[in-house]
Amino acid sequence: MAGCGSGGDGSGGGTAAGPSTAPLPAVAKDDALAAQVPAPISADGKIVFGTDASYPPNEFVDTDGRTIIGMDVDLGTAVAQKLGLAAEFQNSAFPGIIPGIQGGRYELGMSSFTINDERLQTVDMVSYFSAGTSLATRAGNPDRVTLDTLCGRAIGVQAGTVQVEDLAARNASCVDNGKAPIQVTELQQQTDVTLALTSNRIVGMLADAPVIAYAVQTTGNQLQVVGSQYDTAPYGIVLAKNQAGFASAVQGAVQALMADGTYKAILDKWSVGEGAIPSSEIRS
Structure with a gap:
């Protein structure tokens, strides 16, 4: 997908209210968590995320028609920063993200994926939000x-x-x-x-x-x-199976963001604080 199919703000018409303009906290690298990231992932200095940028306010294309923004993008970026890496979000049709994870095109998937048994048969997931x-x-x-x-x-x-x-x-x-x-x-x-x-x-x-x-x-x-x-069910960050160290690093990063207030600040920015969960878990 090159962008939203129904208007620059991704809302399908009307005037977007937009997120809060309050700055988010700076995210410090956690050396212990960063050390758990597999070398093939950390070698290029970034984590490649697959996302379907047509699901505002969680992930959507900004008014410039190119930049992907949203709650998931801010949180995924913070997770990457906690691991000492940059975040690169690539726009994908939603049904293609999990196959892209399995095939190695994406290193993580972050696109409002509800955790369920069917998905856990093929990928692992790290919980970070709850929605019905x-x-x-x-x-x-x-x-x-x-x-x-x-x-x-x-x-x-x-x-x-x-x-x-x-x-x-x-x-x-x-x-x-x-x-x-x-x-x-x-x-x-x-x-x-x-x-x-x-x-x-x-x-x-x-x-x-x-x-x-x-x-x-x-x-x-x-x-x-x-x-x-x-x-109501939790959302999960998607990653390939048999990457226990990476899953632990991602879960630890989410948990650290919860502890230092960054998680709450991101959810409040996008007015989705009702979906906050008290702790993050690895589901496999």
Whole structure:
């Protein structure tokens, strides 16, 4: 992907509120953690991250059309700095990031990946955030869409996300109960899903709660959240299996950022502090 498909701020229209302009704390290298990074990764002085920059405020393209910014980018950059390395974020279609990790194209994946058993079969993950799924509709909810009335409705979702599986299960329930199937619109970029909703091509969309909240905030009051978030689960930084030292270094870096206040400052910058977790864990 060269950039967002629906507007320079990645919001699908409207005026972006933008992050806090307060400076983030300087991040000091931790020599002990840096020593755990495998030499093939540290040799070039950087960590290459795969990310899908269409998921604001977590990862998206800035108004210059090139620079990738967001909560995940700030946190990933801080993790790299704690390990004495630079961070390079490469834009990728979401479904291609984990295969890119497995194939060695990326050294880490940081793109709002929910930790689940399916992903842990092929990669390891280091937890750093928590989020559930939310439903958004057009402002005023003119179609009276709720989570209990999705059958027969046009609902949008980004390809490769946990919400695809959620919609599939809900759709099976619709069919099993003799109701019309959900008209699923599955798009490659979340920003395009948001645009489809604001342009009235769909009547609702499912996405991670902070992404839905940001879309509501940045689309000029065109959207609203319906109900509460559900299925809350941790996000994980993705890395290839059989890299115990690297996983330990990444987990230690996240934990150190939590301890020194950098983690909180980054989440507060992007107004996503509700997703903070008390400690980071390696999941494999």
